[in-house]
Amino acid sequence: MIPQMKQMSGAEMVIQALKDHDVEHIFGYPGGAVLPIYDALFAADGLVHVLVRHEQGAIHAAEGYARSTGRCGVALVTSGPGATNAVTGLADALMDSIPLVVLSGQVATHLIGTDAFQECDTVGITRPCTKHNWLVKDIADLPRILHEAFQIATTGRPGPVVIDIPKDIQFKKGGYVAPDSVAHRTYRPAFEPDIDVISQAVALMASAKRPIFYTGGGIINAGPAASRALCELVELTGFPITSTLMGLGAFPASDRKWLGMLGMHGTFEANHAMHDCDVMIALGSRFDDRITGRIDAFSPGSKKIHLDIDPSQINKNVRVDLPIIADAGRAIEAMIKVWKTTKCMPDKAALAEWWEQIERWRARRCLDYKQNGGLIKPQYAIDRLYELTKGRDLYITTEVGQHQMWAAQRFKFEEPNRWMTSGGLGTMGYGIPAAIGVQTAHPESLVVDIAGEGSVQMTMQEMATAVQYNLPVKIFILNNRYLGMVRQWQQLLHGGRYSHSYSETLPDFVKLAEAFGCVGLRAETPAELDAKIMEMIDVRRPVLFDCIVDQKENCYPMIPSGAAHNEMILSDAEEEAVEVSDAGKMMV
Amino acid sequence: MAEAQMNNIERHTIAVLVDNEAGVLARVIGLFSGRGYNIETLTVAEVDPAAHTSRITIVTSGTPEVLEQIKAQIGRLIPVHRVTDWTIDRPSIEREMALVKVAGTGEKRVESLRIADAFRARPVDTTHTSFVFEITGSPEKINQFVDLMQPLGLVEISRTGVAAISRGPEAM
Numbered sequence: 058m059i060p061q062m063k064q065m066s067g068a069e070m071v072i073q074a075l076k077d078h079d080v081e082h083i084f085g086y087p088g089g090a091v092l093p094i095y096d097a098l099f100a101a102d103g104l105v106h107v108l109v110r111h112e113q114g115a116i117h118a119a120e121g122y123a124r125s126t127g128r129c130g131v132a133l134v135t136s137g138p139g140a141t142n143a144v145t146g147l148a149d150a151l152m153d154s155i156p157l158v159v160l161s162g163q164v165a166t167h168l169i170g171t172d173a174f175q176e177c178d179t180v181g182i183t184r185p186c187t188k189h190n191w192l193v194k195d196i197a198d199l200p201r202i203l204h205e206a207f208q209i210a211t212t213g214r215p216g217p218v219v220i221d222i223p224k225d226i227q228f229k230k231g232g233y234v235a236p237d238s239v240a241h242r243t244y245r246p247a248f249e250p251d252i253d254v255i256s257q258a259v260a261l262m263a264s265a266k267r268p269i270f271y272t273g274g275g276i277i278n279a280g281p282a283a284s285r286a287l288c289e290l291v292e293l294t295g296f297p298i299t300s301t302l303m304g305l306g307a308f309p310a311s312d313r314k315w316l317g318m319l320g321m322h323g324t325f326e327a328n329h330a331m332h333d334c335d336v337m338i339a340l341g342s343r344f345d346d347r348i349t350g351r352i353d354a355f356s357p358g359s360k361k362i363h364l365d366i367d368p369s370q371i372n373k374n375v376r377v378d379l380p381i382i383a384d385a386g387r388a389i390e391a392m393i394k395v396w397k398t399t400k401c402m403p404d405k406a407a408l409a410e411w412w413e414q415i416e417r418w419r420a421r422r423c424l425d426y427k428q429n430g431g432l433i434k435p436q437y438a439i440d441r442l443y444e445l446t447k448g449r450d451l452y453i454t455t456e457v458g459q460h461q462m463w464a465a466q467r468f469k470f471e472e473p474n475r476w477m478t479s480g481g482l483g484t485m486g487y488g489i490p491a492a493i494g495v496q497t498a499h500p501e502s503l504v505v506d507i508a509g510e511g512s513v514q515m516t517m518q519e520m521a522t523a524v525q526y527n528l529p530v531k532i533f534i535l536n537n538r539y540l541g542m543v544r545q546w547q548q549l550l551h552g553g554r555y556s557h558s559y560s561e562t563l564p565d566f567v568k569l570a571e572a573f574g575c576v577g578l579r580a581e582t583p584a585e586l587d588a589k590i591m592e593m594i595d596v597r598r599p600v601l602f603d604c605i606v607d608q609k610e611n612c613y614p615m616i617p618s619g620a621a622h623n624e625m626i627l628s629d630a631e632e633e634a635v636e637v638s639d640a641g642k643m644m645v
Numbered sequence: 646m647a648e649a650q651m652n653n654i655e656r657h658t659i660a661v662l663v664d665n666e667a668g669v670l671a672r673v674i675g676l677f678s679g680r681g682y683n684i685e686t687l688t689v690a691e692v693d694p695a696a697h698t699s700r701i702t703i704v705t706s707g708t709p710e711v712l713e714q715i716k717a718q719i720g721r722l723i724p725v726h727r728v729t730d731w732t733i734d735r736p737s738i739e740r741e742m743a744l745v746k747v748a749g750t751g752e753k754r755v756e757s758l759r760i761a762d763a764f765r766a767r768p769v770d771t772t773h774t775s776f777v778f779e780i781t782g783s784p785e786k787i788n789q790f791v792d793l794m795q796p797l798g799l800v801e802i803s804r805t806g807v808a809a810i811s812r813g814p815e816a817m
Contacts, residue, residue, distance in 0.1 A: 180668060184671060185675055185679050188723070192667065192668075194667070241723075242664055242724075242726075243664055243723065243724055243725060244723050367721065368717050368720065369717035369718050369720070371717070372710065372713060372714075373717075
């Protein structure tokens with residue numbers, strides 16, 4: 058039987074498909090090639106459009122929305138510059154596996170290839186920075202493509218997709234089919250784990266003397282149930298756990314079994330435990346270069362189990378002994394089941410010895426710093442922000458740089474989906490629009506973007522979006538007047554020649570806030586910081602908070618470029634003794 | 646790349662069955678250029694018009710680790726049905742076709758025809774001063790033929806790249 062097809066225009070199909078996929082919010086910017094869709098949107102009920110100020114902001118907002126809700130983010134942009142402005146956000150979402158459906162307008166089909174006004178090869182440009190993309194050439198294909206887009210974006214390893222819709226297709230009438238009548242011809246993502254492999258993994262875990270869980274963003278992407286399963290598995294085994302930048306919040310940071318973040322700016326205990334472990338259980342993490350440090354010295358003595366939903370991540374950077382290709386939540390649940398049914402008893406004596414060693418590393422207190430003098434230390438600012446917001450319904454986004462690492466090191470996340478940061482691509486300017494996306498989804502929550510004065514200027518115009526939609530986001534700027542991470546690397550690797558990392562001129566952020574119609578606050582001394590932070594929290598309007606911090610502070614601990622996990626440096630004093638090899642300098 | 650790895654380079658023939666949709670070839674070859682993989686030869690054509698599937702055959706080279714990544718990365722592309730490595734997965738045969746133009750007169754012309762005969766290459770265009778030979782075989786055989794034609798007035802070559810298929814009754 059042929060399913061009943063409702064006749065409608067391409068633009069109406071877009072709106073209908075968004076509704077059929079339970080989309081409530083879209084982030085976008087109109088232009089010539091998407092006017093028919095905007096016209097259909099004008100008449101649509103139950104669909105809230107947030108007008109951003111730049112298309113990059115639309116994508117990051119959709120990312121923040123997706124990451125804080127576990128749902129698909131949706132953005133709408135016009136052809137040509139609308140699409141090219143979206144590219145940074147798409148690349149960001151691909152790297153961090155964020156589910157997005159991005160709709161772009163295109164010039165009419167008969168104009169494609171003629172260098173028409175605001176024409177660009179959108180599918181060509183976005184091909185390497187999307188999970189998949191489509192140019193719709195026939196109205197008959199549009200409903201199927203719309204439904205496939207949501208399926209592909211949100212299942213398997215999630216990612217951004219782009220649907221490029223020429224203007225004439227938006228006007229054309231055709232038959233709309235519902236989502237359930239569409240089945241993809243080739244796309245079959247892995248989901249259920251192979252139980253034999255799970256049993257082998259559990260046996261290996263049970264035999265471990267120095268085990269560690271190394272968990273990443275895959276756990277967060279697998280949904281809150283996966284995080285709950287992870288907590289149960291860690292509790293059951295009693296093994297230590299460390300998480301990547303993307304994985305923060307999947308396991309409660311207050312638990313003693315959590316060693317903090319690992320990697321380049323990870324904790325001393327996490328990195329040493331990774332280096333010395335005998336069984337590594339990598340769950341939803343991908344052995345990124347920021348995690349491994351020097352690859353040939355990475356955890357040399359360990360057997361490695363690697364769980365990932367994407368087969369291409371297995372053996373990509375690091376050879377592993379036991380790959381598991383499955384959904385993280387399902388696989389961890391299966392591990393728990395096998396562990397319980399086989400009555401696994403880990404080597405208690407060995408484990409106790411391992412924990413003693415870990416506690417010795419932990420006793421180095423690698424994140425300590427001294428707040429003295431009249432200047433606010435950036436670490437102190439983060440700590441005060443954490444203490445004064447603790448226990449609230451809080452979401453944190455960040456920009457990229459030193460402030461991001463300090464936030465990752467010092468903020469303690471107790472649950473998933475509370476931490477939004479640009480991990481893979483490292484996109485400065487991510488934090489403000491991401492915060493806008495988060496606040497759109499959670500209007501009553503406290504949403505803070507921990508920022509630097511450099512990053513924040515890249516997407517500053519989105520403050521106007523926050524004002525327009527009454528989104529009371531808090532932009533907490535650690536202002537050191539330097540591009541701090543660049544300055545730190547110049548100090549470490551380039552003989553202290555601070556080439557173009559100092560901002561000769563900065564806007565007056567308080568006045569800038571007022572110009573946007575936000576609240577501007579400034580703190581310059583430790584004594585006034587708490588009261589100003591409380592003022593920021595209490596005001597129900599968007600705030601730009603200019604926190605003037607010590608210019609010279611560096612972010613430690615740090616694995617210098619080209620070094621191994623057990624070659625961390627903890628302070629400036631140690632840094633002076635470090636010789637970075639030429640090969641190390643070539644790393645970024 | 647470390648020297649030990651450089652010595653570890655293998656050449657593999659990989660077949661990829663894809664949906665014949667717009668841009669699918671660009672996805673595959675964009676993956677190779679974007680991730681720095683090599684393509685030695687590339688052959689693509691629709692093989693099942695009813696099912697709209699095309700078969701892409703790629704000869705590539707790299708360390709075993711890189712080759713494994715190449716296959717995994719191709720497998721991740723949405724319109725890909727299947728990826729098979731003919732060099733290790735199953736016994737297979739490879740063939741390539743080339744059109745080879747040779748110009749000359751006198752003894753060289755006669756010699757080129759004699760060699761072509763030995764290689765079972767067929768003249769498909771003949772003038773008083775030239776031949777175009779069609780030759781089919783393994784890439785090595787074609788290389789050898791081309792080398793022999795070099796001193797006999799080789800003008801130009803057009804090669805199809807490798808097509809490959811498994812031995813025995815089973816499909817890919």
